[in-house]
Amino acid sequence: MFKIPGHHHISMITKNASLNNHFYRHVLGLRRVKVTVNQDDPSMYHLFYGDKTGSPGTELSFFEIPLVGKTYRGTNAITRIGLLVPSEDSLHYWKARLEEYGVKHSDITTYSNHPALKFEDPEGLRLVLIVSNGEKVEHWETWEKSEVPVEHQIQGMGSVEITVRRLDRLASTLTDMFGYTEISRTDDEVIFQSIKGEVFGEIVVKYLDGPSEKPGRGSIHHLAIRVKNEEELTYWEEQVRTRGFHSSGIVDRFYFKSLYFRESNGILFEIATDGPGFTIDGDIETLGEKLDLPPFLEERRAEIEENLKPIEEY
Incomplete structure (x- = not known):
């Protein structure tokens, strides 16, 4: 069986690409590594932020939907999304x-048994923000032009965090299908790690009954987990289908290949x-620094650029 080495990226919804760009580049000090479009709907931006090259495990991605409403x-x-910082001194800096x-933001507190700062x-x-105690994605690279000092950069x-009604159904998917290890459990929270002892592949599952979230600006669309190559992806496609989940099949996103499925609570995983x-x-x-398009959209560049509002820097 192949092992999941951790998170790949996570994708959210923003109403305003310029505001989003300012916050993640200039406040959080991440590098904007790709300006592209939603390949299924090229009328909207798809922005990626991360380390120097947007390494897997560092990528925060956002779809801009200008008419989107609020999140309920x-x-x-x-x-919730955890971001790793090097030390407790970093929490005071942040x-x-x-x-x-x-x-x-909150006061300095703890989250999943780590010193932390919520915001x-x-x-x-x-x-x-979670203190990593030296743990970080092995290929994380410093972004030298970040406005945040190297010793405090997000790694x-x-x-x-995933909140669900049927906690044990998600727990079963993570442990029985993907091989995650259960680290701790209370009545309303279970912590899993893809590699035991490593926080960069950690999923915190919380139990909550009640109405489902209604997504909008500032909501999280899906979590992507990592595999090394297409051979492993093909293996996981078979595992997903064997367990009775509907799969998108393998999709070529040009920058990586993916498949998508929803587990029993409706959480979308990639x-x-x-x-590459x-x-x-x-x-x-x-x-x-510029709009990049996958080859199959390149012939529509003029049309796509005309329909996108320029991202303002401030």
Whole structure:
């Protein structure tokens, strides 16, 4: 059986690409590694932020939907994203930085048994900075031009929180199908890790009854988990179907290959290959500086660019 090495990326909804761009680049200090479009609906931006090259495990991605409404929070949703920082000193740095920029945040606390600092982005997306204690995605690369000092830079994704009505159904999918290890359990929270002892593949599952979340700006669309290559992806496609889940089949996203399925609570998972990555159509020095399109959309570039509102820098 193949092993899931951790998260690949996570995708959210934003109403305003310019506001989103300012927050994730200039407040959080991430690199914008790709400006592209939703391949299923090229009228909307698809923005990716991460480390120097947008390595798997560091990528935060956003679809811009200008007419989207607010999020009505509830259950059966991905409800918080953990971001790794190097030390407890980093939490104090970030607390001061978030205060400087007027970002809503908590006091320094703990989350999934790690020192942590909860905060929200301008659209109410819930995030938490988690001390990694040296754990980070092995291929994470410093972004030298970040506005955040190297010793406090975000080092990729940590715990991802999923809130569901049927906790044991999701637990079964994670452990029995994907081979995650259960780390801890209470009546209303279970923590799983794809690699035991490593927070960069951690999923925190919380139990909550009640109405399902109604997604909108600041909501999380799906979580993508990593596989090395198409051979592994084909293996997981068979596992997904064997367990009775409907699969999208393997989809070529140009920057990686993927498949999508919803587990029993309706949570959308993507399984995505590590490569070829964002440098397939750009060099490292200029990643994310212009609109990149996959080859099958290139002939529509003029039409697509005309329909996109330029992203403003401020």
